[in-house]
Amino acid sequence: MTVHICHLLWSFRTGGLENGVVNLINQLEPDEFRHSIICLTDYDQAFFSRIARDNVQIYCLNKRPGHDLPSFWRCFKLLRQLKPDICHSRNLAAMEYQAAALLARIPLRVHGEHGWDLTDLAGQNKKYVLLKRLFKKVIHRYVCLSREGRDYLQNDVGVAADRLSQICNGVDTRRFMPALRLKSTLPEALAASDRIIFGTVGRIADVKNQQLLVAAYIELCQQEETFKNSTALVIIGDGPTRPQLQQQLATAGLISQCWLPGDRSDIASILPGLSVFVLPSLAEGISNTILEAMACALPVIASNVGGNAELVAAGQTGWLFSSNNKKQLQQVMLQCQQAPTELQRLGDNARAAAEQKFSLDTMVSAYRRLYLDSYKQQEG
Known part of the structure; x- marks a missing residue:
């Protein structure tokens, strides 16, 4: 069985979050996982070329600034076409498109919180907190990177501990030395x-x-x-x-x-x-x-x-x-x-x-367990 993961991101350009996705895709065994990437806005071809796997496809929704409702429809149609087993969104903007994943009947929906926006440094924006609380019914599993992120999701958003995994980023110590x-x-x-x-x-x-x-x-x-x-x-x-x-x-x-x-x-x-x-x-x-x-x-x-x-x-x-x-x-x-x-x-x-x-192997192993265990539970 090969599990198909669709990574849902704002864009795919140079950045820590995006670099983590590259590392994850390159390190997960291709016999177990294959990947698609959906960008809400755009991507950089040179950055995408850092992905070493040859079966990864990238798509753009070409979202316009503000509330672009047609982009949700485009996301729904694309997910229906791709039929991934897992839809993994990262950060608030991408989380909203898990609604399209729900309608497309994607079996497992995972969301990651990777840090704060400049307009919400403490994570206390009431509108954002309310939105995240609403999406608790849509998302099956959550990922946070730090203790601060875990506390926020549990105490402010109200995510149950058994639906939350804390996975620290990892570094390739064979490349960076x-x-x-x-x-x-x-x-x-x-x-x-x-x-x-x-x-x-x-x-x-x-x-x-x-x-x-x-x-x-x-x-x-x-x-x-x-x-x-x-x-x-x-x-x-x-x-x-x-x-x-x-x-x-x-x-x-x-x-x-x-x-x-x-x-x-x-x-x-x-x-x-x-x-x-x-x-x-x-x-x-x-x-x-x-x-x-x-x-x-x-x-x-x-x-x-x-x-x-x-x-x-x-x-x-x-x-x-x-x-x-x-x-x-x-x-x-x-x-x-x-x-x-x-x-x-x-x-x-x-x-x-x-x-x-903080090795890359530790991070990849944690995501592998999360994906496989959660997917099997959802299927069961």
Whole structure:
């Protein structure tokens, strides 16, 4: 028996959630599972090409902004055509299309909560909570990534514990590893320097808060000449405000020691060239980029939001700072510059934690059990 899973997403472009879907599809045994992807809006062909399985189809509903009722009809017809065994939606926008899955009589409907939206950082938007409560009758199984997500689904939405699975993201420790330091694809001027390189990876968006990192870095360089001369900054990812961040760094006279190349497909060979990974997000579920950085033996500085505290052990694998607190972030960055020998110990601990607690194999095994066990129960 081969179980057909249809993954229902807002879009399929570079992002942590989407990268997790790629990893899952590539790692689940093709003899047991086959996959389809339905995007509400659009997808990036280059990103889709990261899927190594040759029997995966991707479809777009071409949803228009706002309430596009015809897109629900298109989803219903497509699901009737595909006839998947499982429809797995992720996050609020895709969850609404589980109504189409219900009407199409998809046997098992699974929904994953992967983090907060910028307009609802605490998950307390009353309209969203009500909508999720209504959909409890439509969805059979729920997946959350963090303890915060589990508490939210149980206490706010009212999901019963026996319908809820907490599955942490996993990282491919064979692909992301410190040995790749010898093959870094950082620009030669950075790779050959002995600077402490602070770096972050992610789409450039308000919720990811790269603006805080840039502001903190500029101020430190202006206040501490030694810091300026011994550090560099790397921001990987793209978004509408990337030119603005570049301009701020150029105005401060720092652009020569900063690198903002946009989206890259060689993250596994960029990360090992960094010294410290920084994630200043305003909200997170379980961050794939933190896990990838840890697997590359990088100490992590992260905002204390969402599941970050479940990944970063303060004093052991990195540091946590209060959300949007520039002064705390600066204190930790300055500490890294002043005591670089400590970075090696923290990085080694981070690599060990990635291998022991957050492996890709552990994540894939958990999803495999969820899919097979739930599908068999539903059939029975």
